[in-house]
Amino acid sequence: MKDIIISDDIIYIGADDKDIELFENQYNVPNGVAYNSYIIIDKKIAINNRYN
Secondary structure (H helix, E strand, O other): OOOEEOOOOEEEOOEEEOOOOEEOOOEEOOOOEEEOOEEEEOOOEEEEOOOO
16 A cells, blocks of 8 residues: 555545455456545544545
């Protein structure tokens, strides 16, 4: 996983899963999936769409 700084206040912290064959055990994903997650820094810090 490589963090990508989008702006001073937004950082991409997502990940790619190339090994998964079925998304949610029903959708064939031959190229894997991407989990898009972001840290948003403001008066409080928020994590959007956290992945496991």
